[in-house]
Amino acid sequence: MTRAVLSIGSNLGDRFAYLQSVVDGLRPFLVAVSPVYETAAWGVEDQPDFLNAVVVVAADDVDEWGWLRRGQALENAAGRVREKRWGPRTLDVDVVTVDGVTSEHPELLLPHPGAHERATVLIPWLDVEPDAVLPGHGPVAALKFSSEGVRRREDLVLSGGVNS
Ligand SMILES: Nc1ncnc2c1ncn2[C@@H]1O[C@H](COP(=O)(O)OP(=O)(O)OP(=O)(O)O)[C@@H](O)[C@H]1O
Ligand SMILES: Nc1nc2c(c(=O)[nH]1)N=C(CO)CN2
Structure with a gap:
């Protein structure tokens, strides 16, 4: 069984629908789906806000390259x-x-x-x-990062997600 943590994001078009398309496309493998966050763009800041979420998946017969593909x-x-x-990207x-x-x-x-x-x-x-533990960095809860510009969207819940 391989288990993978995927980060998904969209800042073009119907952002929520693109995130939902990932949940739908990976439905047989879903372990957990996070809440959705509205996030200010990092890296190249002059672009629309993103919606971001995390999906945890697992399967017996999908390796790391399989998850990438x-x-x-x-x-x-x-x-x-x-x-x-x-x-900017749709997904x-x-x-x-x-x-x-x-x-x-x-x-x-x-x-x-x-x-x-x-x-x-x-x-x-x-x-x-x-x-959660991030290999090489330890427990995620102990990492130092700024949550500025990251706002939970209670009104957007991915179906298949933890709240549905
Ligand atoms: N862990 C990974 N997950 C997804 N793509 C990866 C990973 N490691 C390397 N890549 C490669 O990164 C390329 C995609 O880069 P992309 O344009 O999505 O980068 P980005 O999303 O703009 O930047 P970042 O990777 O810093 O989030 C692909 O060619 C892919 O093979
Ligand atoms: N807020 C936010 N900013 C980004 C994101 C993203 O997912 N969220 N992804 C990027 C390209 O990987 C560049 N900038």
């Missing part, structure tokens, strides 16, 4: 156009961790190298896994 297929289905790094699916796996392959860095400092990943992850 499934995420990319969902990005493609959302009509994602690959433009500039950290730029982004990042593999944050896969249990027991580290990777230095540039197409699949694990754990994801930015995860430890991104409130947009860590806050929703803690919602669904308060005891």
Whole structure:
């Protein structure tokens, strides 16, 4: 059984529908789905706010590359156009961790190298896994990060999620 933590985000078009498309596309594998957050863009700040959430999935027969490919297929289905790094996108699916796996392959860095400092990943992850551990960084609850610009959207609940 491999278990993966995925960070999902959207800041173009029907943002919530794109996040829901990930939950729908991964339904057989769902372990947990976090609340949705409205988040100010980091990296390239001059772009629309994102919606972000975290999805935990598990399967017997999907390895880390399988999770990456499934995420990319969902990005493609959302009509994602690959433009500039950290730029606006209909859907982004990042593999944050896969249990027991580290990777230095540039197409699949694990754990994801930015995860430890991104409130947009860590806050929703803690919602669904308060005891989460990020390999190389320790317990997520002990990490120092700013939650400025990250606001829970109580009105948006992913179906299949923890609150539904
Ligand atoms: N853990 C990972 N999850 C998803 N993609 C990864 C991972 N590690 C490396 N990649 C590679 O990153 C590329 C996608 O980069 P993308 O344009 O989505 O980056 P970004 O989302 O703008 O920035 P960041 O990766 O810092 O969030 C893909 O080619 C993919 O193979
Ligand atoms: N708030 C927020 N900002 C971002 C995000 C994201 O998911 N949320 N993703 C990016 C590209 O990976 C760039 N900036």
